[in-house]
Amino acid sequence: MSQKVRNLTPTEPDILGCPRCDLISRIGAVEIGQKAECPRCGYRLLGKSEYRADKLLAYSVTAVVLLIFALTLDFIQYDSSGLTQSMTLLDAAWQLSYFHEKLLAVIVLLTVILYPLLYLFSLIAVFVAIKARASALARYFLRLSSHVKPWLMVDVFLLGTLISLIKISGLANVQLKLGFWLFCGFVAFLLVTYYLVNTMNLWSVVGKQTKTLNNAKAGITAHEQGYKVCEVCHRLVSFGVSDCPCCGDDIDRHWWRSPQATLALIVAATLLLIPAHWLPIMETVRFGAAQPSTIIGGVIELWQSGDAPIAAIVFIASLVIPVAKILALVGLMALARWQTPQAVNHRLVLYKVTDWIGRWSMIDIFVVAILVALVRSGTVMSVYPGAAAIAFGAAVVLTMLAAMSFDTRLFWREAEK
Ligand SMILES: [Zn+2]
Ligand SMILES: [Zn+2]
Numbered sequence: 148m149s150q151k152v153r154n155l156t157p158t159e160p161d162i163l164g165c166p167r168c169d170l171i172s173r174i175g176a177v178e179i180g181q182k183a184e185c186p187r188c189g190y191r192l193l194g195k196s197e198y199r200a201d202k203l204l205a206y207s208v209t210a211v212v213l214l215i216f217a218l219t220l221d222f223i224q225y226d227s228s229g230l231t232q233s234m235t236l237l238d239a240a241w242q243l244s245y246f247h248e249k250l251l252a253v254i255v256l257l258t259v260i261l262y263p264l265l266y267l268f269s270l271i272a273v274f275v276a277i278k279a280r281a282s283a284l285a286r287y288f289l290r291l292s293s294h295v296k297p298w299l300m301v302d303v304f305l306l307g308t309l310i311s312l313i314k315i316s317g318l319a320n321v322q323l324k325l326g327f328w329l330f331c332g333f334v335a336f337l338l339v340t341y342y343l344v345n346t347m348n349l350w351s352v353v354g355k356q357t358k359t360l361n362n363a364k365a366g367i368t369a370h371e372q373g374y375k376v377c378e379v380c381h382r383l384v385s386f387g388v389s390d391c392p393c394c395g396d397d398i399d400r401h402w403w404r405s406p407q408a409t410l411a412l413i414v415a416a417t418l419l420l421i422p423a424h425w426l427p428i429m430e431t432v433r434f435g436a437a438q439p440s441t442i443i444g445g446v447i448e449l450w451q452s453g454d455a456p457i458a459a460i461v462f463i464a465s466l467v468i469p470v471a472k473i474l475a476l477v478g479l480m481a482l483a484r485w486q487t488p489q490a491v492n493h494r495l496v497l498y499k500v501t502d503w504i505g506r507w508s509m510i511d512i513f514v515v516a517i518l519v520a521l522v523r524s525g526t527v528m529s530v531y532p533g534a535a536a537i538a539f540g541a542a543v544v545l546t547m548l549a550a551m552s553f554d555t556r557l558f559w560r561e562a563e564k
Contacts, residue, residue, distance in 0.1 A: 163192045165376065167185065167495075168188040168559045169556045170369075171364065171365050172185060173365040182194035193351075210336035211267050214329075218237055219235070219326075222327050224322040225522065236326060238521075240516065251537050266295045266299060276288065277352060282353050299337070303509050375398050379396040401552075413549050420539075428442050428536050468508045475500075502551075506543075508543045
């Protein structure tokens with residue numbers, strides 16, 4: 148079967164561009180288990196692994212089934228002074244929307260449920276379409292899976308759930324229900340699928356045959372030779388062509404990738420961080436008395452109650468990461484003019500860390516979502532979202548967009564001058 152599939156549309160590329168530094172490389176024969184990296188920045192241009200469609204299809208379907216069951220069953224149960232309440236996973240979004248935090252509800256719904264489902268359905272569709280020899284359909288869904296990939300936050304949500312449990316464990320008896328364990332299973336299968344799917348392998352199978360670019364020279368940037376690099380399949384696309392001939396992706400999709408856009412997003416995120424830390428992120432009402440708490444107030448509370456490691460995680464995720472990320476991006480932009488080739492690699496590491504770490508700042512938003520859903524309208528205690536929640540959620544999304552809008556090719560372009 149695998150041999151048949153590999154022969155569907157053999158589009159083994161011999162020349163590829165690096166989407167990170169724009170350098171063109173000529174790729175020799177890559178055997179299974181081997182990979183081809185960009186000689187300048189180390190970006191993986193192509194990696195061959197065994198074609199494990201049946202295994203990945205089984206993992207994806209299992210993940211979807213586990214999530215569907217997790218959605219219908221109780222997630223966490225909470226007992227306090229004889230009152231028992233339970234929440235489902237969907238309540239984490241619904242309750243925010245009930246308290247007029249619709250935008251936050253949408254963020255939680257998309258990153259924890261809808262995008263992960265869309266990602267898995269896209270992969271299932273890709274494997275089924277390959278079996279049915281429907282290449283156009285496979286290309287569409289493989290592109291879709293690449294587009295939603297950066298927005299999956301199930302692992303962050305799981306850590307947020309554990310922090311919520313620790314926050315509330317001193318005040319009430321909390322039980323993890325079957326829905327929670329099924330969600331853990333879903334996260335495990337999703338992550339395994341995520342790391343095992345070899346997108347470039349799949350593009351070699353379903354990508355459209357592109358004509359050989361005889362005049363493209365390796366060792367020189369695509370830009371200098373009148374080409375753009377497709378970020379989805381790493382093939383070269385001539386200037387003036389808007390859709391990649393191999394994968395069909397819109398090459399100009401990232402028109403907003405510019406220093407101006409990065410700067411605008413950084414300024415907006417910085418402004419939002421002020422109310423995010425100044426105003427209360429949630430309000431706890433106990434015996435009729437309201438206790439608003441800010442992000443830093445929550446950290447201090449965790450610290451005082453003896454949960455130092457958890458306090459440190461929330462402190463790093465909510466305070467250190469957003470500020471460090473903004474400073475790192477500003478620094479990278481400012482230093483881009485004074486590059487030496489040796490410094491480029493250090494800055495590349497800083498950029499990669501900045502880009503990877505940003506999503507973990509969402510922890511506090513997920514903690515609020517879970518506590519609001521779990522501890523609601525009780526006679527003894529209830530939790531409401533505070534005004535800072537939306538400001539903080541928006542700031543995190545904007546810093547993620549700022550990192551995405553950062554044009555890494557600038558490192559080398561400036562260094563060459
Ligand atoms: Zn490169
Ligand atoms: Zn492409």
